[in-house]
Amino acid sequence: MIPIPFIPDPIINCDYKNVYTPSDDSFLLIDYFKRNIDENNFDGIPISEIENVLDLGTGTGIIAIFFQLIKVQYLNFNPKIYASDILKEAIECAKINEGANNVNKEIIFFQSDLFLSFPERLKHSFNIIVFNPPYLPSSQLINKNYNNKIMDYSWDGGLKGYETLINFLENAKLFLNLKKDHSIYCITSSRTDLLKLNKKIKNLNYENEIVEKQHIFFEDIFLNKLQYKTH
Numbered sequence: 001m002i003p004i005p006f007i008p009d010p011i012i013n014c015d016y017k018n019v020y021t022p023s024d025d026s027f028l029l030i031d032y033f034k035r036n037i038d039e040n041n042f043d044g045i046p047i048s049e050i051e052n053v054l055d056l057g058t059g060t061g062i063i064a065i066f067f068q069l070i071k072v073q074y075l076n077f078n079p080k081i082y083a084s085d086i087l088k089e090a091i092e093c094a095k096i097n098e099g100a101n102n103v104n105k106e107i108i109f110f111q112s113d114l115f116l117s118f119p120e121r122l123k124h125s126f127n128i129i130v131f132n133p134p135y136l137p138s139s140q141l142i143n144k145n146y147n148n149k150i151m152d153y154s155w156d157g158g159l160k161g162y163e164t165l166i167n168f169l170e171n172a173k174l175f176l177n178l179k180k181d182h183s184i185y186c187i188t189s190s191r192t193d194l195l196k197l198n199k200k201i202k203n204l205n206y207e208n209e210i211v212e213k214q215h216i217f218f219e220d221i222f223l224n225k226l227q228y229k230t231h
């Protein structure tokens with residue numbers, strides 16, 4: 001019997017004031033990925049076909065670094081890993097964490113508001129895109145005095161909580177490699193109107209499957225796996 005490789009959690013230092021400390025949502029993603037990779041497939045996609053992976057809104061870099069750690073354990077999983085964030089501090093923090101995990105400074109970083117500053121050549125290139133977005137409605141943040149402008153990028157998903165995610169999905173289809181199997185993974189929360197959000201996702205032509213769910217304090221968080229339907 002072939003032993004199942006152990007993929008460690010990345011070592012993460014988060015001393016940067018405005019950078020999101022990895023939380024239940026980050027680990028919902030990582031734990032799901034750990035359970036759904038083997039030497040041939042990543043959650044149903046043949047791993048030899050996966051060329052480019054993007055961790056958008058990387059924060060401390062935890063998910064991008066985790067993908068680098070998978071590469072150490074599964075040698076035929078060898079995509080380029082890209083990571084981006086709107087915050088300069090997040091990119092600085094993620095680069096330091098990359099170094100702490102001895103993954104050879106291979107991650108390609110961009111500071112970008114969603115895909116705005118991505119180079120043209122990356123269009124139609126990603127097999128996997130992960131986005132753990134800010135997903136709380138602005139109004140709930142103002143009431144809770146979370147209204148620090150910079151920190152809000154970690155939490156504030158827009159007036160209804162899902163505007164950033166919808167904006168992301170409108171553009172993500174241009175960056176997916178639709179000629180091959182592909183998946184988008186993103187987190188949503190019961191603190192937004194999920195019925196409306198799921199309707200919008202459907203109208204954008206994505207098939208959406210909820211693959212994990214976790215109850216934390218006053219909310220449920222969901223891990224969504226999306227595929228763009230070309231016809």
Ligand SMILES: C[S@@+](CC[C@H](N)C(=O)[O-])C[C@H]1O[C@@H](n2cnc3c(N)ncnc32)[C@H](O)[C@@H]1O
Pocket residue numbers: 019020021022023025026056057058059060061062063084085086087090112113114132133134153154155164
């Ligand atoms: C909930 S945190 C997730 C951080 C990290 N991926 C994790 O799972 O721990 C959301 C991240 O998205 C980033 N972000 C928010 N709006 C963004 C945008 N428009 N473009 C790119 N990144 C954005 C934030 O700065 C923050 O790092």
